[in-house]
Amino acid sequence: MFPRALYSRLPLHRPRPSSSSFVLSASFFASLFHIQPAASMSVKELVDSAIAENKIAIFSKSWCPYSKKAKALFAEEFPQVQTTIFELDERDDGSAIQEYLLKVSGQRTVPNIFVNGQHVGGSDDVRASFNQGKLAQLVNA
Numbered sequence: 001m002f003p004r005a006l007y008s009r010l011p012l013h014r015p016r017p018s019s020s021s022f023v024l025s026a027s028f029f030a031s032l033f034h035i036q037p038a039a040s041m042s043v044k045e046l047v048d049s050a051i052a053e054n055k056i057a058i059f060s061k062s063w064c065p066y067s068k069k070a071k072a073l074f075a076e077e078f079p080q081v082q083t084t085i086f087e088l089d090e091r092d093d094g095s096a097i098q099e100y101l102l103k104v105s106g107q108r109t110v111p112n113i114f115v116n117g118q119h120v121g122g123s124d125d126v127r128a129s130f131n132q133g134k135l136a137q138l139v140n141a
């Protein structure tokens with residue numbers, strides 16, 4: 001009915017935007033108005049709840065030999081007790097967690113270990129506490 005070139009210019013025959021271009025436009029629109037996605041748990045909330053809700057919480061770095069020693073001690077001596085490990089080097093918020101741990105425990109190094117909500121310290125502290133029989137008391141409290 002129309003010459004080919006004219007037909008393709010008719011507005012009704014413009015291709016509909018694909019769903020991916022809709023997502024792009026939506027995020028562009030959101031950025032104009034500073035719309036943020038729902039806030040996730042803050043570092044403070046995450047660390048506070050990790051300490052309060054886990055019998056044993058170890059803030060560790062996967063490559064750290066002291067962290068490895070401490071994790072091995074708990075795995076060997078208290079295999080029946082659930083140990084929750086946060087590998088700070090494998091998380092985007094790892095540095096922020098480490099800074100917050102300095103505030104709450106006075107310790108910046110890893111491992112940073114809490115048992116039943118109490119700060120025990122690092123690997124050397126945990127070993128000393130275990131050798132004195134105090135760690136078992138704390139774990140079983």
Ligand SMILES: N[C@@H](CCC(=O)N[C@@H](CS)C(=O)NCC(=O)O)C(=O)O
Nearest residue numbers: 064065066109110111122123124125
């Ligand atoms: N005496 C401490 C030594 C801990 C330590 O030196 N950890 C190193 C990593 S293996 C550390 O935290 N370095 C600072 C950092 O990684 O930010 C212990 O027994 O836990």
